[in-house]
Amino acid sequence: MGRIYDATWGRGFAALYDRGLKAPEEGGLREMRREALAAASGRTIDLGAGTGANVGLFPPAVTELVLAEPDRHMIKRLRSKIGAVGMDVEAVEASAEDLPFEGSSFDTAVFTLVLCTVPDPAAALAETARVLRPGGKMLFVEHVRAEEQGLARWQDRLEKPWRFLADGCHCNRDTVATIEASPLSLEQVEHGRVPKAPPLVRPLARGGAVLPG
Numbered sequence: 001m002g003r004i005y006d007a008t009w010g011r012g013f014a015a016l017y018d019r020g021l022k023a024p025e026e027g028g029l030r031e032m033r034r035e036a037l038a039a040a041s042g043r044t045i046d047l048g049a050g051t052g053a054n055v056g057l058f059p060p061a062v063t064e065l066v067l068a069e070p071d072r073h074m075i076k077r078l079r080s081k082i083g084a085v086g087m088d089v090e091a092v093e094a095s096a097e098d099l100p101f102e103g104s105s106f107d108t109a110v111f112t113l114v115l116c117t118v119p120d121p122a123a124a125l126a127e128t129a130r131v132l133r134p135g136g137k138m139l140f141v142e143h144v145r146a147e148e149q150g151l152a153r154w155q156d157r158l159e160k161p162w163r164f165l166a167d168g169c170h171c172n173r174d175t176v177a178t179i180e181a182s183p184l185s186l187e188q189v190e191h192g193r194v195p196k197a198p199p200l201v202r203p204l205a206r207g208g209a210v211l212p213g
């Protein structure tokens with residue numbers, strides 16, 4: 001079992017999380033999640049599932065859903081949401097870098113707004129590759145480092161205070177490059193914006209990768 005994540009001000013962040021994301025979700029983020037998750041199928045793991053923003057958006061092709069979340073405050077909220085999902089679902093306390101599952105045991109892995117926060121994203125992607133079956137899919141919706149240099153510089157300057165405020169989130173990570181450097185093969189990426197989000201976390205990348213079989 002993964003370790004319990006020591007959040008900086010975890011209880012408050014978990015309590016405010018859904019409220020903080022209300023405007024972006026209603027402004028289009030929820031639809032982006034739904035579109036990304038439409039490609040999920042079979043046994044699926046949602047890594048860093050948080051308070052369960054993806055719960056209810058998975059398609060019927062998902063036969064079993066595992067929600068992995070290391071933060072005890074987040075997982076408490078997550079567990080309160082999973083009752084009415086209508087599919088085989090469980091919440092597991094685990095970090096993406098250290099998953100308590102057998103190799104090649106998932107068809108799909110999902111990261112939404114998580115690779116910004118995990119302490120070691122390269123290790124998380126390597127662990128994802130371990131638990132995915134060959135040909136398995138990794139789907140992502142992530143806020144990322146800006147392509148525009150001026151904004152990227154601000155992301156670098158404000159990374160530390162933002163990380164404290166946003167419970168470990170690094171606003172300046174080049175997550176697409178990290179996926180490209182991982183054992184997964186990037187198949188599709190689309191750049192856009194997180195609707196109604198502060199500029200530091202507005203640049204968005206969404207897409208999918210596959211574990212070569």
Ligand SMILES: C[S@@+](CC[C@H](N)C(=O)[O-])C[C@H]1O[C@@H](n2cnc3c(N)ncnc32)[C@H](O)[C@@H]1O
Nearest residue numbers: 048049050053071074095096112113117118119
């Ligand atoms: C910004 S929230 C995103 C939550 C959710 N995926 C969403 O789309 O709303 C980041 C999440 O990553 C989780 N997290 C932090 N470290 C992690 C790790 N090592 N492995 C997996 N998740 C982690 C946090 O506890 C938090 O729930």
